[in-house]
Amino acid sequence: MADTGRSRVPSARETMETLMEISKLLNTGLDGETLATCVRLCEGGVNPEALALVIQELLRESSAVKASESSGQSYS
Template sequence: MEDPKIQEAREAMDILYEISTLLNTGLDRETLSLCLNLCENGVNPEALANFEEKVLQ
């Protein structure tokens, strides 16, 4: 049986990925997960978005 916290985290990532897909961000699950981890660790989300925009061009 999977730990409830792990299951909740997986479900949250599934929802976040679905939103990302609907918004046509072009981010895969791994990249989205990395971005989420960076934001959770204090990286400015706007700065991260600007960086990704420039890298993906």
Template sequence: MVKACCVMDPEAARTARESLDLAFHMSNILDTGLDRHTLSVLVALCDLGLNPEALAAVVKELQREPPPSTPFSSSSSQVP
């Protein structure tokens, strides 16, 4: 059985896809570094009422953090 909350009108789905395409195009022009999936999650969070400026601040902070290092990737951790 398909839940009604998960079924989208084909026209609404097309409009949503076009809107995401436009947002992704603007994101690329602004060189945000966001992929399409991340952008769609951020748009969905805004649709749920989260503050877009707060989300932008979180994204900027996460982009500034260095990626976690893996303990086994360095050759200095090998025993001679």
């Protein structure tokens, strides 16, 4: 029986598990669903560097909102 090469190609699940491990090592703060969405966006042609900048900005804004909520300030 001929080798079809399937054993050398990682499955989508293995790839996502590896990406999730890398994400955790880099302390990105991304959950699995968000990471999968980012991968799909990049596969669809979104510039990865631009996507990273947007995510960083969203995380900063989210932190600012949480901080203002915990201090009792309104965020508008």
